[in-house]
Amino acid sequence: MGNKNTGKKYNEDFKKMIVDLYNSGSSAKDLSSEYGVSEVTIYAWIKKFSPIQTENGNTVTADEIAKMKKQMLKLQEENEIFKKGYGHIREEVTLSEITTVIDKHKDEHSIQQMCDVLDVPRSTYYQTKYQVESNRDRENRQLTERIKDIHSESKQRYGAPKIHAVLQKEGFNVSIKLVQRLMKEEGIRSIITKKFRPTPSKEKVIERDNILKRDFNTTNLNQKWVGDITYINTLKDGWCYLASVMDLHSKKIVGYAFSRSMTTDLVLKALDNAHVTQQPNDGVVFHSDLGSQYTSEDFTERIKSYGMEHSFSRKGCPYDNACIESFHAILKKEEVNHVRYLDFNVANIELFKYIEGWYNRKRIHGSILLL
Numbered sequence: 232m233g234n235k236n237t238g239k240k241y242n243e244d245f246k247k248m249i250v251d252l253y254n255s256g257s258s259a260k261d262l263s264s265e266y267g268v269s270e271v272t273i274y275a276w277i278k279k280f281s282p283i284q285t286e287n288g289n290t291v292t293a294d295e296i297a298k299m300k301k302q303m304l305k306l307q308e309e310n311e312i313f314k315k316g317y318g319h320i321r322e323e324v325t326l327s328e329i330t331t332v333i334d335k336h337k338d339e340h341s342i343q344q345m346c347d348v349l350d351v352p353r354s355t356y357y358q359t360k361y362q363v364e365s366n367r368d369r370e371n372r373q374l375t376e377r378i379k380d381i382h383s384e385s386k387q388r389y390g391a392p393k394i395h396a397v398l399q400k401e402g403f404n405v406s407i408k409l410v411q412r413l414m415k416e417e418g419i420r421s422i423i424t425k426k427f428r429p430t431p432s433k434e435k436v437i438e439r440d441n442i443l444k445r446d447f448n449t450t451n452l453n454q455k456w457v458g459d460i461t462y463i464n465t466l467k468d469g470w471c472y473l474a475s476v477m478d479l480h481s482k483k484i485v486g487y488a489f490s491r492s493m494t495t496d497l498v499l500k501a502l503d504n505a506h507v508t509q510q511p512n513d514g515v516v517f518h519s520d521l522g523s524q525y526t527s528e529d530f531t532e533r534i535k536s537y538g539m540e541h542s543f544s545r546k547g548c549p550y551d552n553a554c555i556e557s558f559h560a561i562l563k564k565e566e567v568n569h570v571r572y573l574d575f576n577v578a579n580i581e582l583f584k585y586i587e588g589w590y591n592r593k594r595i596h597g598s599i600l601l602l
Contacts, residue, residue, distance in 0.1 A: 390421030442542035453511035513538030
């Protein structure tokens with residue numbers, strides 16, 4: 232069962248969050264790259280949701296521009312004076328000494344810029360730097376730099392297995408043991424912390440039909456969805472709640488909602504967002520636990536109105552809903568347990584960035600490591 236429309240659909244929560252991020256300083260170009268939405272669409276959303284800016288907005292005066300130009304001219308003059316004075320002693324300074332200076336300050340200035348200022352061709356700098364370096368040392372150094380980049384790009388979420396998978400995909404013929412050794416030498420590790428486990432309710436639960444029966448296999452999108460709720464703590468607003476809906480075919484979060492209270496409205500909003508985004512045909516199997524939000528009359532009616540079949544986990548058996556449980560565990564390990572959210576609004580923005588910008592678009596799914 233595929234989508235009715237081939238074009239990507241976005242719910243109102245998604246659109247408003249993109250606009251909020253734009254108004255907070257993110258550029259339309261960066262948002263387009265991060266979340267896969269065209270700049271034209273983003274500007275259309277901005278026009279729809281953003282308030283009109285008043286004349287009290289920040290401006291740059293002519294005087295400030297003149298001061299910046301004056302400062303630039305001063306810096307250019309100082310640079311010319313330095314070059315003239317440096318030219319008299321250039322022959323007394325060895326290439327090795329110049330290379331040492333560049334290496335010492337390469338985190339502060341670009342290598343190209345320093346080579347230009349010190350009047351050294353960049354190719355000469357690299358030849359001098361690596362002429363005594365062995366092939367193996369050079370390969371390990373280059374590999375370590377790429378490992379650092381991958382680790383940084385994943386916001387420190389990737390450990391050795393996933394970094395090794397990325398390296399192999401990029402054509403590096405290296406063992407996971409070497410990746411582990413280089414990571415250990417550099418003190419690089421994945422951020423992992425234990426998740427919060429709420430006290431189970433003592434309320435009597437009535438068993439319901441388990442249609443899914445742990446069969447997580449699919450042949451297409453919009454055949455089987457799973458849903459669940461997890462807890463997110465904030466400093467000012469205390470415990471908040473995230474309801475998520477996953478498509479078992481893509482393993483992506485197709486709908487979610489975040490709230491200060493764990494109510495039926497929360498899971499209804501997550502389901503509605505998924506339905507708007509995916510626009511599935513009738514017959515989707517939606518699986519959840521036996522929580523009161525999912526067994527409520529309102530949720531039952533909504534499931535029927537969407538032409539879905541509702542499947543339930545057995546009492547006290549989280550393995551029946553293992554995929555969405557796994558997602559929430561990953562969310563806690565890679566994002567939530569690594570930070571302290573000030574309040575609901577801050578948590579809402581960061582969860583959006585994680586789900587829409589990282590998990591759904593960039594993160595390597597664990598199953599690829601088994602291929």
